[in-house]
Amino acid sequence: MLRFGLCCLFINHPVLFRTTTAKALSKLCREEQLRKLSEICRDNACNLLLALETVHRLGIGSFRIMSPLFPRMTHPDVGYRLADLPDGVMIAQALEKARNFSIHNDIRLSFHPDQFVVLSSPHTAVVSNSIRELEYQGRLAEAVGADVINIHAGGVYGDKQAALQRLCVVFPGLPASVRSRLTLENDDVSYTVADLLPVCEKLSIPLVYDVHHHRCNPDGLSVEEATDLAGETWRRLGREQYCHISSPRSGWGGGNPRPHADYIDPADFPDCWRGRKMTVDVEAKAKELAVARLMEELEKGGALRKQCYE
DNA sequence: GCATGTCAAGTTGTG
């Protein structure tokens, strides 16, 4: 019923994603740049399939694809298109293989653009860069068959409603590949589930509920209420709910609860999530080991609980 | 070889 997701990386399996920097690229002529990028993109596209095979073998049902799968693709100086790369065709075929594998084995795929993608910014340059990055992730999501591109609502700039309004104005101008996949996630400093629900309703997009962020940045809703309200945004679109879980590195008593721990404390896993049909991304530094341990512990806990009742 | 500093981008909160 519950499907667990791994975020981007492995710590115990030889699946490595390569990258490069704009600075390093800028020292090369265009032809050399494209040759280098082509190799990296080809390796990463092949490793994506390896990553999916590995999560499938581990019994993990979802995978978040790292944003720089094709590094610096939207960079103003060194950006490029797949068609520009010597191995462009082979790379597209590798993505197609990853797509077929995920469909055949029911592995749900998602993207999570990082903090630089801000649709609520009052600065037009920030917004247009964000749109460019989203377009890139939209094309990628289409190619590999990912159904979610999840972002935060961004900054507040002293007026939350005005910021959310800007986001709403930008949304209809996004390409269909992005609009049909875009989701909003509650964050740990600014936007809560209560803040985002009206926006998600207005735009007809789902809300990704991060329970750790909710605990860091509460809004009066209980975990169960937030889960149900967020769940409704998925249900009415006929889609499977998506949530995030993590545990605080240094516990909940004092200190900063925001940094993520290596593993998930099963006590942080909401009881009301058990047995639901949904995807839960595990945001933990021990990566696939943390997903495996959480799955084990929940099974054990479930069994123990059952014994208690009997 | 190995250690260390660097990396496109935004925003907030702290010192």
Added chain:
DNA sequence: CACAACTTGACATGC
């Protein structure tokens, strides 16, 4: 006002 925290490890550089 400047800087670290978000999060993050691979790459590039320099010894």
